[in-house]
Amino acid sequence: MNHNQTTEETQERATLYALGALSQHEARAFEVHLREGCPVCQAEISQYESVTGELGLAAPAVPPPAYLRELLVARLEREAAPPATAPAGASGTPLPTPVRAPSSVRLYLPWAVAACFAALFAFSYRSIRQIGQEIARQQERLVALQSEGEQLKTTLTQERMRVQQLDQVRSVLTSPGSRVVLLAGQGSAPSASGAVLWDTHRNRWLVTASLPPPPVGKAYQLWFITTAQAKISAGVIRTDVTGQSFTIIDVPSDVSKQVAAAAITLEPEGGSEQPTMPIYVLGRVG
Ligand SMILES: [Zn+2]
The missing domain is CATH 2.60.40.200 (Superoxide dismutase, copper/zinc binding domain)
Known part of the structure; x- marks a missing residue:
């Protein structure tokens, strides 16, 4: 069934899918859902595709961030863990343990993933830019060297000719x-x-x-x-x-x-x- 609008759930699922952090079963189910043509989820995933695409393009040698899933799982567990002891009420009777809304985890998740992504992307982007700048510098140097080389070659040819000419001049001048x-x-x-x-x-x-x-x-x-x-x-x-x-x-x-x-x-x-x-x-x- 297609979604009508973006929710925390759709954001979270698309994010985790884009990161490869869904379980195999979850990923398959999500792919089926995408194939069925849910516009909301397709829009969600397309946002990440541009990011993952750029990441992939930017750093082809860098393996996918495996630590990310571990990080997420660890945070999920921490977030989901119930408090060790329920705070006591004024009367001494324990308050009912507050029911933890599952959405609190979901609320947190996209933000964490987005932050990780932003950091990762910023790093990659900086790297690409630096590599790009380095390439540009090298290309400029190469062009300069080439033209320098051409000039040197011309100068060298001219100098060789001049030396030959001077040599002939000298040989004539020194001959009786x-x-x-x-x-x-x-x-x-x-x-x-x-x-x-x-x-x-x-x-x-x-x-x-x-x-x-x-x-x-x-x-x-x-x-x-x-x-x-x-x-x-x-x-x-x-x-x-x-x-x-x-x-x-x-x-x-x-x-x-x-x-x-x-x-x-x-x-x-x-x-x-x-x-x-x-x-x-x-x-x-x-
Ligand atoms: Zn959907």
């Missing part, structure tokens, strides 16, 4: 017969600069330059300028995003005999046959 040609910024880019390290032994140029980053579709081109003022392309030189360039160029032996200057111009991507743009840097081969 090497020459240095300084490239000075010209009218279109006065702050631009560069240098050519001429490895006369291997007849190659190590060209370093600091130029404005080239516009899209443009590229820098290096020129050998001969004593006869002929401009011979030494090839396109690449710059990084900041306009820094390090290029190694083999110098044709016939060119090396008549080169008087070196220049860098801005040209259409791919280079030009002859310089079309103003000179950015220029240096005399002394």
Whole structure:
């Protein structure tokens, strides 16, 4: 038979059922009652389901609180125990033992269970929140480390490249017969600069330059300028995003005999046959 309204009894039974504190027989009977569609008891149990659901979700490794039933049983027994001695009346005749309303136990029970639940839930909730915060912190750290790692990798690659370049520069500078040609910024880019390290032994140029980053579709081109003022392309030189360039160029032996200057111009991507743009840097081969 369905209940019409929430009572202490319905609250107590749903609570104990949710806690697994009903006897097997009681639990079966309650399940049958639920299946019969009592809206009151279903509402009661659904309240606990959300709590037990969250508890289950929150702490899957934590076993159900077995102590809870023991605690409840102990309290039930204590509450139900009749007073040891009945208080004596004024006349000395014993007063009739007050009949203990069963509802007093029921009144007490849902409160005790609710308190236990609240404590348990608060604990679990705090734990979940702490775990959640810890996870968030770890994730943040991981993201930071990853981006740090990416940056370090880039920096490391750049540093390795720089070390290799410096190593080559040093090897040219320390080899006998090497020459240095300084490239000075010209009218279109006065702050631009560069240098050519001429490895006369291997007849190659190590060209370093600091130029404005080239516009899209443009590229820098290096020129050998001969004593006869002929401009011979030494090839396109690449710059990084900041306009820094390090290029190694083999110098044709016939060119090396008549080169008087070196220049860098801005040209259409791919280079030009002859310089079309103003000179950015220029240096005399002394
Ligand atoms: Zn019911």
